[in-house]
Amino acid sequence: MPLPSWNPLAPVLQTVAAFSRQLLIAPEAGPEDHRLRPLLSVSLSLPAAPPPPPEVLKEKDANAAPLTKEEVGRATWMLLHTIAAQFPDEPTRQQKRDAKELMHIISRLYPCKECAEHFKEVLKANPVQAGSQAEFSQWLCYVHNVVNRRIIRKIRSQGQKEEN
Numbered sequence: 001m002p003l004p005s006w007n008p009l010a011p012v013l014q015t016v017a018a019f020s021r022q023l024l025i026a027p028e029a030g031p032e033d034h035r036l037r038p039l040l041s042v043s044l045s046l047p048a049a050p051p052p053p054p055e056v057l058k059e060k061d062a063n064a065a066p067l068t069k070e071e072v073g074r075a076t077w078m079l080l081h082t083i084a085a086q087f088p089d090e091p092t093r094q095q096k097r098d099a100k101e102l103m104h105i106i107s108r109l110y111p112c113k114e115c116a117e118h119f120k121e122v123l124k125a126n127p128v129q130a131g132s133q134a135e136f137s138q139w140l141c142y143v144h145n146v147v148n149r150r151i152i153r154k155i156r157s158q159g160q161k162e163e164n
């Protein structure tokens with residue numbers, strides 16, 4: 001299957017994706033098993049912040065905010081990359097529709113409003129590719145990186161504003 005022209009790492013990703021299901025998902029693996037982590041760890045995000053001190057946690061509980069944006073983000077990406085890694089090599093029409101629908105539902109219901117709005121634009125510019133396991137995994141890595149780059153740009157511009 002030809003790879004989309006937008007992906008400069010296409011040959012590498014294709015090779016990795018071909019093996020990703022076997023390597024990523026180990027049936028006997030526990031939740032902490034490194035094999036459950038995405039193979040293509042090409043995050044451009046800054047390292048995760050250290051856990052907040054107890055006072056901040058208390059405040060968070062008081063405001064009844066169950067999870068931070070980062071926590072929801074990491075959990076969501078983990079779920080999506082795992083779904084993509086398990087996606088069939090030859091999906092049925094229904095499975096292809098489900099993958100597309102899942103991404104569009106996330107763009108509508110994602111619990112960070114600003115993220116959801118941006119993700120709608122990401123999907124418009126990069127329609128879901130779910131013709132096979134490799135295609136869906138590569139597409140997901142690509143859009144994950146689009147989101148990563150936006151966050152970095154935002155952090156940089158905030159840093160520059162603070163400098164001025």
Ligand SMILES: Cc1cc2nc3c(=O)[nH]c(=O)nc-3n(C[C@H](O)[C@H](O)[C@H](O)COP(=O)(O)OP(=O)(O)OC[C@H]3O[C@@H](n4cnc5c(N)ncnc54)[C@H](O)[C@@H]3O)c2cc1C
Nearest residue numbers: 038040041042043045070073074076077115118141144145
């Ligand atoms: C659909 C969606 C939209 C989002 N939009 C925004 C937004 O607009 N603004 C905002 O501030 N936050 C947004 N987030 C949250 C944000 O993407 C991160 O989840 C959050 O900032 C925590 O980042 P992190 O550095 O821990 O790694 P995450 O980006 O959460 O990634 C988790 C892990 O996945 C792996 N990974 C990273 N990149 C890739 C990749 N390209 N391919 C495969 N694996 C990878 C790495 O091992 C990484 O540690 C969004 C999340 C989702 C699911």
